[in-house]
Amino acid sequence: MKNILLITMLTAGLVLSSLSCRDENQLAANRLDVGTAIDSLEIKLGWVDYRTNLERWRRAGEQDDDSLDFFTQLHRDVVAKPHIYKALRGYRAQLSKDVDLRRFDIVYPVVVHGQIDDSRLIRGLRDSLTEFYAQPWCQWKGNSVSPEFLRAMVLTTGRKSSRELAYRTMSNPDEAIAQQLARLFRLRNQATRRMGYNDYLSLTIDLAGIKTASYLEFLDAVDSITREPYNDLAYELKASMGTEQLEVYDWESRFGRTIAEADALFPVDSQKNYLKRFATGLGFDIDRLPIYWHKTEDNVAGDRSVALVVVPGHDVRVVARLTDGIQSYTSLVRALALALRGVLVAQESDLLARTVDPAWSEGISTLFERLAIETEWLQSITSASNDLHIRLTRAKQAIRLFRIRLLLVEARLEYDAYRNPSQNLNDRYWDLFEKYVGLPRHNDLTPWAGNKSFVEQPLAAYYQLLGECAVAQNMNYLRSHYDRIVDNEGIGSFLTHSYFRFGARYDWRELIERATDQKLSPDYLSQI
Numbered sequence: 001m002k003n004i005l006l007i008t009m010l011t012a013g014l015v016l017s018s019l020s021c022r023d024e025n026q027l028a029a030n031r032l033d034v035g036t037a038i039d040s041l042e043i044k045l046g047w048v049d050y051r052t053n054l055e056r057w058r059r060a061g062e063q064d065d066d067s068l069d070f071f072t073q074l075h076r077d078v079v080a081k082p083h084i085y086k087a088l089r090g091y092r093a094q095l096s097k098d099v100d101l102r103r104f105d106i107v108y109p110v111v112v113h114g115q116i117d118d119s120r121l122i123r124g125l126r127d128s129l130t131e132f133y134a135q136p137w138c139q140w141k142g143n144s145v146s147p148e149f150l151r152a153m154v155l156t157t158g159r160k161s162s163r164e165l166a167y168r169t170m171s172n173p174d175e176a177i178a179q180q181l182a183r184l185f186r187l188r189n190q191a192t193r194r195m196g197y198n199d200y201l202s203l204t205i206d207l208a209g210i211k212t213a214s215y216l217e218f219l220d221a222v223d224s225i226t227r228e229p230y231n232d233l234a235y236e237l238k239a240s241m242g243t244e245q246l247e248v249y250d251w252e253s254r255f256g257r258t259i260a261e262a263d264a265l266f267p268v269d270s271q272k273n274y275l276k277r278f279a280t281g282l283g284f285d286i287d288r289l290p291i292y293w294h295k296t297e298d299n300v301a302g303d304r305s306v307a308l309v310v311v312p313g314h315d316v317r318v319v320a321r322l323t324d325g326i327q328s329y330t331s332l333v334r335a336l337a338l339a340l341r342g343v344l345v346a347q348e349s350d351l352l353a354r355t356v357d358p359a360w361s362e363g364i365s366t367l368f369e370r371l372a373i374e375t376e377w378l379q380s381i382t383s384a385s386n387d388l389h390i391r392l393t394r395a396k397q398a399i400r401l402f403r404i405r406l407l408l409v410e411a412r413l414e415y416d417a418y419r420n421p422s423q424n425l426n427d428r429y430w431d432l433f434e435k436y437v438g439l440p441r442h443n444d445l446t447p448w449a450g451n452k453s454f455v456e457q458p459l460a461a462y463y464q465l466l467g468e469c470a471v472a473q474n475m476n477y478l479r480s481h482y483d484r485i486v487d488n489e490g491i492g493s494f495l496t497h498s499y500f501r502f503g504a505r506y507d508w509r510e511l512i513e514r515a516t517d518q519k520l521s522p523d524y525l526s527q528i
Contacts (some may be wrong), residue, residue, distance in 0.1 A: 033087065033091075033094070034087055034088055034091040034092070034094050034095060034104070035094070035095065035100060036087070037084055037087035037088055038088075038100065038103050038104060038107055040084075041078070041079070041084065041107050041111070041351075042103065042107070042349065042350055042351040043350075044078045045075070045078060045079075045107075045110075045351070045354075046350040046351065046354065048071055048074050048075045048078060049075075049309075049354055050310060050311065051071045052068065052071040052072060052075065053308040053309060053310050053317070054310060055067045055068040055071055056068060056306075056308055056319070057294065057308055057310070057317050057319070060294050060296065060319040061294060076114060076117075076118065079110050079111050079113075079114030080114040080115060080117075080118035082115070084111055085111050085112070085114075085115050088104070088107070088108050088111055092104050092108070099349065099352075099505070102352065102504070102505060102506070103349065103351050103352065105209070106351060106352075106355050106504060107351070108207070109204075109207035109208070112195070112203070112207060113204075113207075113458075115191075115195075116188055116191045116192060116195075116200070117188075119187075119191050121187055122184065122187045122188060122191060125180060125183060125184050125187065126184065126455060128180065129177070129180055129181065129184065129452075129455045130452070130455060130456065132173075132177060133450075133452035133455070133456075136149070137173060138150055138169050138170050139169065140166075140169055147170040147450060148303075150166040150167070150169055150170035151166075151170060152327075153166040154166050154167050154170075154249050154252060154253060155252045155253055155255075155256050155259060156253070156256045156259065156260060157253065157256070158253075158256065160247075160249075160250070163249040163250070163253055164247070164249055166249070167248065167249035168442075168445060170447075170450065171442075171445040171446070171447040171450065172444075172445050172446060172447075172450075173446065173449050173450045175446070177446075177449050177450075178425070178426070178446045178448075178449035181425075181448075181449055181454060181455070182417070182421055182425055184454075184455065185200070185417050185418055185421035186421045186422070188200035188418070189418060189421060199418040199419060200418050200458070201414060201415055201418035201419070201458065201459075202418070204458045204459055205459070208459065209507070215415070215462065216415070218462075218465070218466075218522065219408060219411055219412060219462075219465075221522045222404065222408060222465055222469075222522050222525065223408055223436065225522055225523065225525045225526050226401060226404055226405065226525055226526075226528070229401060229526070229528070230401050230402070230404075230405055230438075231438070233398055233401060234246060234251075234438065237250070237251065237254050237398075240254070241254060245440065246439055247439060247440060248433075248437070248439050248440075248442075251398075251399075251402045251439075252399050252402065254398075255391075255394075255395035255398060255399060258388070258391045258392055258395045259326065259392075259395060261384070261388055261392075262325075262326045262384075262388065262392050263324060263325035263326055263327075264324075265326070265378075265382040265383075265384055266324065266325055266326050266328065266329045267324050268297055268322045268323065268324055268328070271320075271322055271328060271329045271332055272293075272295070272320070272332075274329060274381055275329075275332055275333065275336060277381060278333065278336075278371075278372050278377065278381075279336060279340075281377070281486060281487035281488070281489075282371075282488070282489060282491050282492035282495075283489030283490075283491075283492035283493060284340060284492055286336070286340075289316075289340075289343050290313075290314050290315055290316060290343055291316050291317070291318060291339050291340075291343060292315070292316070292317045292318070293317070293318050293320055294317065294318070294319050294320065295320045295322060296319070296320070296321055296322070297321075297322050297323065303321045304321060304331040304334070304335070305318060305319060305320045305321050305322070305328075305331045305332045305334070305335040306318070306319050306321075306335055307335045307336070307338040307339040307342060309338075309339075309342035309354060312342055312343075312345050312347075312350065312353035312354055312503070313342075313343055313344075313345055313346070313353065314343075316339045316342040316343050318332075318335050318336070318339050319335075320332055320335070326373070326392075329372070330369045330372060330373065333365075333368050333369050333372040334365035334366070334368060334369050335365075336368060337364050337365045337367070337368035337369075338356065338361065338364070338365055340495075340500060341356065341364060341499070341500045341503075344496050344500040344501060345500060345501060345502075345503040346501040346502075346503070347502070347503040347504075347505055349505075351504070352503045352504045352505050353503045353504075354503075354504075355503070355504035356504065357463075357504065357507075357508050358457065358459075358460070358463040359462075359463040359464075359466040359467050359470070359508065360467070360470070360508035361467075362463055362464050362466070362467030362468075363466070363467035363468075363469075363470030363471055363474075363508070364470075364495075364499065366467055366468065366471045367470070367471045367474055367475070370471055370475060371485060371486065371491070373392070373393070373396060374485065374486050375389040375390065375392075375393055376484070376486050377486035377487070378392070380486070380487070397528060400468075400528060401528060402437075404465065404468060404525070404528075405436045405437050406436075406437060407461045407464050407465050408432075408436040408461075408465070409429070409432045409433050409435075409436050409437060410448070410451060410453075410460075410461035411459075411461035411462045411465065412432050412436075413425070413428060413429050413432055413448055414454060414458070414459070414461065414462075416428055416432075417454075425448065426443065426446055426448070427443070429446075429447070429448045430442070430443055465522075466520070468525065468528075469520055469521065469522045469524065469525060470508075470512055470520060472522075472524035472525050472527060472528060473512065473516055473518075473520060473521065473524045474512070474515070474516065475524075475527075476516075476524045476527060477515070477516040477517075478491060478494070494515070498511060498514070498515035499511055499515065
């Protein structure tokens with residue numbers, strides 16, 4: 001099977017290479033039927049994804065050249081072909097098989113976004129912003145550092161003045177970046193209107209299979225469910241810190257000492273062993289699975305461990321970027337979740353085997369992270385006191401709640417920015433910040449302009465909120481139906497047979513409804 005897949009991918013490579021030698025005008029003139037267009041895209045995208053992940057693996061081994069950039073660009077070129085868009089638009093009704101309808105629903109949004117972002121003005125602007133975000137753009141004590149580096153300082157630095165300076169530095173990209181981002185919103189809207197939609201985000205929401213009203217109702221529901229516990233926790237933090245007013249850079253730092261104590265339990269040389277024990281407890285022998293590892297301890301940019309699915313079911317590689325501390329360990333656990341999904345998927349369609357919905361990617365990786373820091377599990381692998389484990393659990397809950405409220409700000413800002421990109425987006429950001437987070441505004445800062453997801457992953461904050469809902473609902477189900485949720489192979493079996501093996505064959509929300517006997521709901525966030 002593996003050889004067949006590799007031959008298919010190599011064949012796709014020849015197809016892509018020869019495409020430039022063929023008369024593409026003739027190809028466009030002889031209209032592709034919708035089934036042929038999907039088949040063609042599946043082969044091409046599978047091969048490009050295969051080569052891209054190989055290049056990412058090579059780059060992790062310090063073999064740095066232009067190949068990764070080439071294949072990244074090639075992916076954009078594949079989905080931006082006008083004749084592919086014409087073959088798909090309005091022709092979904094031609095399909096009769098469920099599997100073909102599912103494949104259409106996966107590739108069509110990718111093609112539509114490719115058409116929009118490949119226009120000349122948008123492409124250059126998007127590339128410029130992407131290049132900016134890829135660099136360590138924050139200036140700190142004469143050095144260029146990443147926002148992630150400063151975010152860690154905000155969490156762990158004891159002096160309030162240092163925390164404030166770190167937060168202000170990571171929240172204030174050049175004014176030109178804010179202007180370029182606002183211009184990107186406007187240009188995307190203009191391109192979208194030519195497709196018959198009012199704005200880019202409305203189109204994106206529709207392509208995600210939801211309605212604008214449902215999107216806003218979901219945000220309101222998350223707000224309503226988390227508002228009271230968040231306000232209660234804010235009151236407790238003010239009392240414990242002896243202050244009348246919390247700042248945005250105070251919340252997570254209140255738990256910095258606890259995180260620092262926990263970090264000492266996770267030295268680099270122990271994390272892989274902890275991971276194996278954790279996986280074994282769920283019934284996964286990762287040494288016998290086709291998962292290959294590259295460990296690097298050069299993590300100064302704050303990069304996370306990542307899983308690269310080279311050949312689904314046969315070749316998955318994990319780049320483990322490790323440093324001392326619990327954040328490094330949980331990042332490794334998150335990568336493990338996606339690696340297991342990559343090797344346990346049982347779908348013949350390469351597209352259905354490779355595709356992972358961004359909300360589900362967030363959901364399953366966060367679920368594994370949550371399982372890996374359960375008090376009972378941590379006590380079994382570390383020698384720390386029960387008091388530390390209790391404090392760590394509370395710290396993680398408080399930080400998670402705070403970040404959910406920040407995600408509400410991002411999700412609503414993205415919606416408002418596309419609805420009216422000419423408004424003062426900085427004022428709108430701080431209005432939403434006051435509404436959802438309730439802490440003082442800083443009008444001289446532009447944190448929203450440093451958010452690369454607005455450029456690279458529309459609806460990212462919404463997907464992360466959905467992922468949190470998926471985690472909460474699954475955790476509730478597991479606690480209700482299993483006597484324990486750590487060192488229990490039944491949990492691994494549940495995850496494999498309810499989720500992993502299906503890949504993208506069904507919408508992940510449908511799988512959750514099947515697995516937990518109810519539709520996905522934000523209600524369980526109340527148990528966070």
